[in-house]
Amino acid sequence: MAIPLREHMEKYPSVEVTRPWGHKGGDQVTVQLIFYTREKTALAAVGLIKPLDLDAKGRRWEKSRDKMMHALRHLYASMMINGGVDVYTLADRLGHADPAFTLRKYVHRVVGAGSKIRIAVRSAYTRAA
Known part of the structure; x- marks a missing residue:
């Protein structure tokens, strides 16, 4: 595990959350979350890139945290x-x-990707022969 992630997990231990899976009204599933809101609930997908969220002390997120969450989506x-x-x-x-x-x-x-293309082309020629 990368050091920054380990440090994050030491400072903010994972939490268990039960919620619908896949879509609203889906089957309830319980999971351990590494990243969560200050209320210890699951992050909304849009919450990962919202630039004006407040931290636990009511401050606006620092740009580095915004960039980190966006980098995680990438x-x-x-x-x-x-x-x-x-x-x-x-x-x-x-x-x-x-x-x-x-x-x-x-x-x-x-x-x-280059290897995958070569394998796909080779496979297509093999099937055709």
Whole structure:
């Protein structure tokens, strides 16, 4: 585990939260959250990029925290695409109506894309032969 994440978890231990999964009215699921609100509830998807949230002392978030949360969304989106999650599912999870927006905004480079293309082309030629 990276040192900054370990330090965060020591300062703010994970909390258990039960909430509907996937959509409002979905089955209740209990999970451990590493990032949560000051009330120890799940973050709303839009809360991860809202620049004017207040911290526990009523101060506006520092720009570095905004950038960190936005960077986490980028990391999450890239990891999901690299892991094979389709863009429609990812866009839904990020709260985007347009999957093309998700690709333009959050996914910059797919690790091993060149290898994946070569494998797909080789597979297509093998099936055709």
